[in-house]
Amino acid sequence: MSAPARTNASGQAALAFPAVMLAAFFVVPFGLMIAVSFFSREQGGFYTPVLTTANYQRFLSWFFADILLFSVGLSALVSAVCLTIGAPFTYLLSRLPRRSQVPWLVAMMAVLSLSEVIIGFAWSTLLSRTAGLSNLFVAIGLMDGPEAWSPSFTAVLCGMVYQAFPYSILVLYPAFSRLDPSLSEAARTLGASPVRAFFNVIVPSLRNALVATFIIVFVFALGAYLLPQLLGRPQHWTLSVLITDQAVYQSNMPFAAAMAVFLVASSLILVLLSTMFGGRREAK
Amino acid sequence: MMEKLFTRLFFGLVALFLATPLVVIAGVSINEKQSLTFPPEGFSLGWYAQIFTDEGWRSALFTSVLIALGAASLAVLIALPIGYALWRKTTVFGRIVQLLGVSPFVLPPVITALGALSFWATIGSYGAWYTVVISHAVFFTSLPLVTISLGFSTIDREVTEAASTMGADNRQILTTIVLPMIAPYIISGFAFAFVLSLNEYIVAYMTVGFTQVTVPIKIFNALRYGYTPTMASISVLFVAVAVVVFGLVARFGDLPRLLGAWSDGGQK
Numbered sequence: 417m418s419a420p421a422r423t424n425a426s427g428q429a430a431l432a433f434p435a436v437m438l439a440a441f442f443v444v445p446f447g448l449m450i451a452v453s454f455f456s457r458e459q460g461g462f463y464t465p466v467l468t469t470a471n472y473q474r475f476l477s478w479f480f481a482d483i484l485l486f487s488v489g490l491s492a493l494v495s496a497v498c499l500t501i502g503a504p505f506t507y508l509l510s511r512l513p514r515r516s517q518v519p520w521l522v523a524m525m526a527v528l529s530l531s532e533v534i535i536g537f538a539w540s541t542l543l544s545r546t547a548g549l550s551n552l553f554v555a556i557g558l559m560d561g562p563e564a565w566s567p568s569f570t571a572v573l574c575g576m577v578y579q580a581f582p583y584s585i586l587v588l589y590p591a592f593s594r595l596d597p598s599l600s601e602a603a604r605t606l607g608a609s610p611v612r613a614f615f616n617v618i619v620p621s622l623r624n625a626l627v628a629t630f631i632i633v634f635v636f637a638l639g640a641y642l643l644p645q646l647l648g649r650p651q652h653w654t655l656s657v658l659i660t661d662q663a664v665y666q667s668n669m670p671f672a673a674a675m676a677v678f679l680v681a682s683s684l685i686l687v688l689l690s691t692m693f694g695g696r697r698e699a700k
Numbered sequence: 701m702m703e704k705l706f707t708r709l710f711f712g713l714v715a716l717f718l719a720t721p722l723v724v725i726a727g728v729s730i731n732e733k734q735s736l737t738f739p740p741e742g743f744s745l746g747w748y749a750q751i752f753t754d755e756g757w758r759s760a761l762f763t764s765v766l767i768a769l770g771a772a773s774l775a776v777l778i779a780l781p782i783g784y785a786l787w788r789k790t791t792v793f794g795r796i797v798q799l800l801g802v803s804p805f806v807l808p809p810v811i812t813a814l815g816a817l818s819f820w821a822t823i824g825s826y827g828a829w830y831t832v833v834i835s836h837a838v839f840f841t842s843l844p845l846v847t848i849s850l851g852f853s854t855i856d857r858e859v860t861e862a863a864s865t866m867g868a869d870n871r872q873i874l875t876t877i878v879l880p881m882i883a884p885y886i887i888s889g890f891a892f893a894f895v896l897s898l899n900e901y902i903v904a905y906m907t908v909g910f911t912q913v914t915v916p917i918k919i920f921n922a923l924r925y926g927y928t929p930t931m932a933s934i935s936v937l938f939v940a941v942a943v944v945v946f947g948l949v950a951r952f953g954d955l956p957r958l959l960g961a962w963s964d965g966g967q968k
Binding site: 428448449452505514518532538539541546548549581582590593635641646672683 | 703
């Protein structure tokens with residue numbers, strides 16, 4: 417009768433290594449970052465452990481309120497665009513035979529795994545004057561001369577949608593592929609058009625999954641740290657870009673940490689909200 | 701009929717959106733002269749050769765691959781015991797460790813990067829080569845964790861119970877039944893972590909940015925201090941690596957299932 421007890425014990429002992437690794441290299445750095453956000457800046461170094469709230473006070477200004485508002489607005493827009501295109505796309509994808517889904521899934525994962533540096537480089541080239549799309553439009557007579565479309569807000573938006581779109585597909589995919597196919601068949605049999613069936617039957621039955629995905633993609637977009645910098649002008653910089661800038665180029669770790677703590681807090685609240693929606697869906 | 705046509709058109713537009721930026725950098729990468737023009741002028745594969753002949757690019761590629769191999773292996777070593785322990789018995793502690801494994805990936809990457817920077821700078825290892833391996837491993841643990849947990853959930857309890865009844869001990873069950881059954885999931889998780897580590901910029905930059913040059917760091921520097929078609933050719937190489945790796949995962953595993961679809965082909 418000691419066998420099951422030994423079994424459980426050995427299972428739990430396995431957790432020791434992962435727990436130590438994650439505590440030492442995720443929890444401790446994370447806590448340290450929070451601590452640093454309350455420390456003073458040291459010129460030429462990282463920080464001196466003298467407690468201050470100056471980093472947070474500096475954050476309470478119109479300049480940063482502006483950046484915060486822009487970051488939130490941009491991420492919400494990116495997420496909305498991704499979902500508007502991604503939801504019908506994932507629905508149609510999930511109804512293809514498995515064999516035909518695979519190349520699409522491989523493509524989505526390949527694009528998703530691409531470095532932000534590569535995506536930024538590709539889009540800035542695509543929208544540039546020398547190598548860009550505008551040359552194509554000139555060639556077919558739609559435009560008089562090539563134009564530079566980057567840096568601009570549109571360029572930032574395109575790059576960020578490009579990065580977040582595969583992510584939204586992969587987040588939506590489980591919900592759509594587990595959807596009972598008889599649901600839309602029933603709607604079709606009762607005379608609904610495919611578009612009506614999608615909006616009146618599919619969307620309501622996945623409402624919570626869609627809301628959860630919106631939040632998850634929103635947080636993902638909030639994390640873009642290079643695209644606004646590579647494809648936009650300084651007024652298009654987001655909180656993530658500013659954190660990188662403060663930490664690396666201005667070497668003001670404490671201030672960067674304070675902004676990061678703020679970013680984490682807002683992301684966490686949103687992720688919790690999304691699991692609330694996700695949880696309700698599972699409970700149903 | 702209309703529906704099919706609409707689906708085709710819609711899928712075509714999405715494919716166009718996904719492919720266009722990559723087609724342009726592929727075009728740029730075959731320019732004959734050192735300029736980033738599109739459509740390309742002349743044809744040359746010289747910029748692909750440059751990846752391996754140019755000292756700077758070759759060493760960046762080598763560094764990136766070594767870091768990714770180390771980080772992906774370590775990520776699997778962290779994820780595998782978590783999956784195993786939770787499969788044995790779901791405990792509160794196990795759940796907490798699992799949550800810690802998933803969190804870094806869900807949070808904005810800047811957070812992990814900044815945490816790593818504060819940590820390594822404080823303990824005095826800032827810039828050491830192993831810092832990026834460990835930080836990447838922790839950052840990407842969630843990928844093997846997800847695939848391995850899925851692998852464990854496919855193991856039929858009756859099989860292990862039968863083995864136990866026949867007198868096999870835990871160790872034998874683990875090595876002869878459990879590990880072979882989850883091996884494909886371990887490999888997929890490793891592959892995901894490997895490709896993502898290869899492409900990761902910000903954590904690498906904030907840990908070893910001043911001592912090591914990885915491919916994304918080198919491309920970023922080239923973006924700021926001087927364009928060369930080699931940055932296009934190596935980007936194309938990275939896209940190809942991702943397609944090949946995920947293609948292999950799909951070839952030898954069930955990709956739709958790995959990504960969360962039900963197992964029996966959507967028939968429910």
